[in-house]
Amino acid sequence: xxxxxxxxxxxxxxxxxxxxxxxxxxxxxxxxxxxxxxxxxxxxxxxxxxxxxxxxxxxxxxxxxxxxxxxxxxxxxxxxxxxxxxxxxxxxxxxxxxxxxxxxxxxxxxxxxxxxxxxxxxxxxxxxxxxxxxxxxxxxxxxxxxxxxxxxxxxxxxxxxxxxxxxxxxxxxxxxxxxxxxxxxxxxxxxxxxxxx
Numbered sequence: 001x002x003x004x005x006x007x008x009x010x011x012x013x014x015x016x017x018x019x020x021x022x023x024x025x026x027x028x029x030x031x032x033x034x035x036x037x038x039x040x041x042x043x044x045x046x047x048x049x050x051x052x053x054x055x056x057x058x059x060x061x062x063x064x065x066x067x068x069x070x071x072x073x074x075x076x077x078x079x080x081x082x083x084x085x086x087x088x089x090x091x092x093x094x095x096x097x098x099x100x101x102x103x104x105x106x107x108x109x110x111x112x113x114x115x116x117x118x119x120x121x122x123x124x125x126x127x128x129x130x131x132x133x134x135x136x137x138x139x140x141x142x143x144x145x146x147x148x149x150x151x152x153x154x155x156x157x158x159x160x161x162x163x164x165x166x167x168x169x170x171x172x173x174x175x176x177x178x179x180x181x182x183x184x185x186x187x188x189x190x191x192x193x194x195x196x197x
Contacts, residue, residue: 036190036192038187039054039188041055042185056089056090059085060084060191062192063082065079066078071156076120076122080117083114084116086112086113105173111139119131126149127150129147129150131146140171149161154192157192159191163189168185
């Protein structure tokens with residue numbers, strides 16, 4: 001199992017694109033940012049001055065959240081599910097976005113959504129957790145271990161944040177050799193998980 005971030009993702013997400021986290025670090029996300037987000041940072045196989053390239057999946061949908069006890073007592077026994085709209089990805093280039101959405105990479109005409117299901121987090125101390133996750137992406141399901149940190153406790157939920165390095169070969173995106181995009185990805189995720197009604 002692999003260690004993942006921020007409850008994914010995912011990814012979850014987690015998860016999903018075509019590129020490699022390059023030598024340059026992507027721009028830091030301010031701690032004051034309260035929005036839900038999923039970024040995938042990638043670099044070209046032969047580094048370019050514009051690396052790393054950042055993709056943001058703009059549509060995340062949290063479909064189910066359950067807490068076994070009040071959140072201020074911890075997240076043991078909790079579970080969550082969320083979806084990523086793969087067609088909602090945006091970078092700073094419409095041409096790049098169209099290529100990533102094509103059958104060469106994500107094939108969003110055929111695979112519209114990635115789903116992440118997480119349950120039974122284990123507290124590691126300091127608000128950090130690990131949990132098993134099932135990531136459904138492009139017709140396959142992957143069993144991963146995700147890592148995340150609670151960055152804010154809310155009256156009826158939590159806000160979590162995490163980061164994970166992922167190889168795109170692990171999710172069969174793009175070509176293994178001869179691809180202009182590198183293999184390694186850096187995924188950054190933040191989610192606001194509120195108890196389902």
